[in-house]
Amino acid sequence: MTRRRTASRGLAVLLALVAALPVGVAGAVPVPPAPGPLGELVPGVAPGPAQPWSVDTPDQALPPAVYTPSADEEAVEPRSAVPGTYALVEYVPLGEAVAWVSCTRKAGPYQRQVERWLGLRVDGRQSTADCRAIRAFQVRQGIEPAIGFAGPVTWSRMRYLSARTNPNAAGMCPVRNHPVACVDLSRQLMWVQKGRTVVFGAVPIRSGRTGYRTRAGWHTIYWRHKNHWSTLYNTPMPYSQFFSGGQAFHGVYGSLHTAVGSMGCVNLTVGDARRLWGVLKKGDRVFVWGRRPGT
Numbered sequence: 001m002t003r004r005r006t007a008s009r010g011l012a013v014l015l016a017l018v019a020a021l022p023v024g025v026a027g028a029v030p031v032p033p034a035p036g037p038l039g040e041l042v043p044g045v046a047p048g049p050a051q052p053w054s055v056d057t058p059d060q061a062l063p064p065a066v067y068t069p070s071a072d073e074e075a076v077e078p079r080s081a082v083p084g085t086y087a088l089v090e091y092v093p094l095g096e097a098v099a100w101v102s103c104t105r106k107a108g109p110y111q112r113q114v115e116r117w118l119g120l121r122v123d124g125r126q127s128t129a130d131c132r133a134i135r136a137f138q139v140r141q142g143i144e145p146a147i148g149f150a151g152p153v154t155w156s157r158m159r160y161l162s163a164r165t166n167p168n169a170a171g172m173c174p175v176r177n178h179p180v181a182c183v184d185l186s187r188q189l190m191w192v193q194k195g196r197t198v199v200f201g202a203v204p205i206r207s208g209r210t211g212y213r214t215r216a217g218w219h220t221i222y223w224r225h226k227n228h229w230s231t232l233y234n235t236p237m238p239y240s241q242f243f244s245g246g247q248a249f250h251g252v253y254g255s256l257h258t259a260v261g262s263m264g265c266v267n268l269t270v271g272d273a274r275r276l277w278g279v280l281k282k283g284d285r286v287f288v289w290g291r292r293p294g295t
Contacts, residue, residue: 041091041109041152041259044145059265060230060237060246061212066223076227078238081253081270088143090153091259101147103131108150115150117158126150152293153257159187160204167191167202172289179284181221181249181276183207183266185214186290188256190249190266192279200279203272206252209261210295219243219286226277237265239273243286249276261292 096104107126108114115122118133131148138146141157167189168175173182175196183190183205191201207214221243228240228250242248247264251273268276 040094042094042097043089044092044097044147044149045089059250059263059267060228060240060242060248061232061263063245064223064225064228064231064240064242069225069227074226078227078236078251078270078274081251085253086255086269088141088153088157088257089255090138090143090145090147090149090151091257092145092147092149092151096147096149097145103128103135104147104149105131106149108154110152110155111150113150113155114158117155117162152259156188156204156257160189160202163187163189163191163202167198168193168196173287176285179280181243181280181284181286183214183286183288184290185216185288185292188292190268192276200276201272203268204256206256206258206262206267207292208247208264208295209292212262212264213292213295214247214262214264214266214288215244216288216290219247219288221280221282221284221286224277224280224282238270239277241277241280249273249280259294261295 092104093106096106105126107124111126111130112122112124114134115124115130118137120130120133126148133148134150134154135146135148137158138144138148138154143154143157163169167184168182168191172184173180173191173193175193177195179192179194179199181190181192185207188205188207189202190205191203192199221241223240223242225240225242226238228237228248229235230237236253237248237250240248240250247266249266249268251270252262252267253270256267256269
């Protein structure tokens with residue numbers, strides 16, 4: 001009990017400090033409001049040494065200066081993300097995180113969607129049975145804290161699992177006899193298909209926030225830069241594949257599951273961005289549709 005109380009106090013202090021960080025101060029990473037009727041949600045577990053409170057990795061908002069990288073530059077592989085970077089940390093009400101509850105009584109912002117996915121009674125209200133079922137799913141998927149809160153990370157994971165075998169079941173991405181990189185903003189997923197065959201993905205993404213939405217429609221990959229750095233923010237954008245002005249597919253060294261989106265790019269884990277680098281090439285087509293939740 002003492003250990004739990006100490007952890008709870010430590011988490012409460014940490015959350016308070018993070019929430020108090022002012023926007024615009026170097027190194028400050030404010031906890032953003034998450035979607036839903038509960039107002040502000042916070043990451044439900046404290047970060048490890050390699051996983052800070054991740055809100056956003058800035059992108060190359062403006063079109064980059066295009067050039068041909070040298071062979072020496074191309075030979076350098078961007079570093080991998082440290083273990084734990086992409087841990088599935090659910091956003092929960094602050095009080096639930098501090099209290100260290102085992103099973104929440106609160107309905108999350110995605111309560112109805114999660115209930116439907118799990119085959120529960122869809123009423124949008126949290127019951128003991130709902131909490132147990134949601135919590136069991138979270139434990140199986142490694143989502144923390146596993147307290148049965150139907151938050152954005154839990155719902156995102158369900159969307160991903162549903163799309164793995166046939167991401168284009170709804171036929172939203174046009175079928176062509178050449179590769180098409182499909183970007184579904186509504187589900188925050190992307191994949192590559194050639195004809196009706198999926199050759200990459202589906203994988204989770206993070207697209208543009210309000211005011212910096214990832215542009216919908218047809219695009220073409222016009223420049224690929226394996227070791228690109230944002231000239232606006234001096235931030236790495238590994239395995240960048242630009243398809244619309246400054247918008248590109250690229251890896252990020254922080255969580256994809258944040259309440260705000262990117263600055264317009266389609267963010268992936270570094271591992272997924274590395275694999276996508278080997279699938280696409282200059283001139284390949286990209287099709288974007290839908291709308292990121294909350295934008």
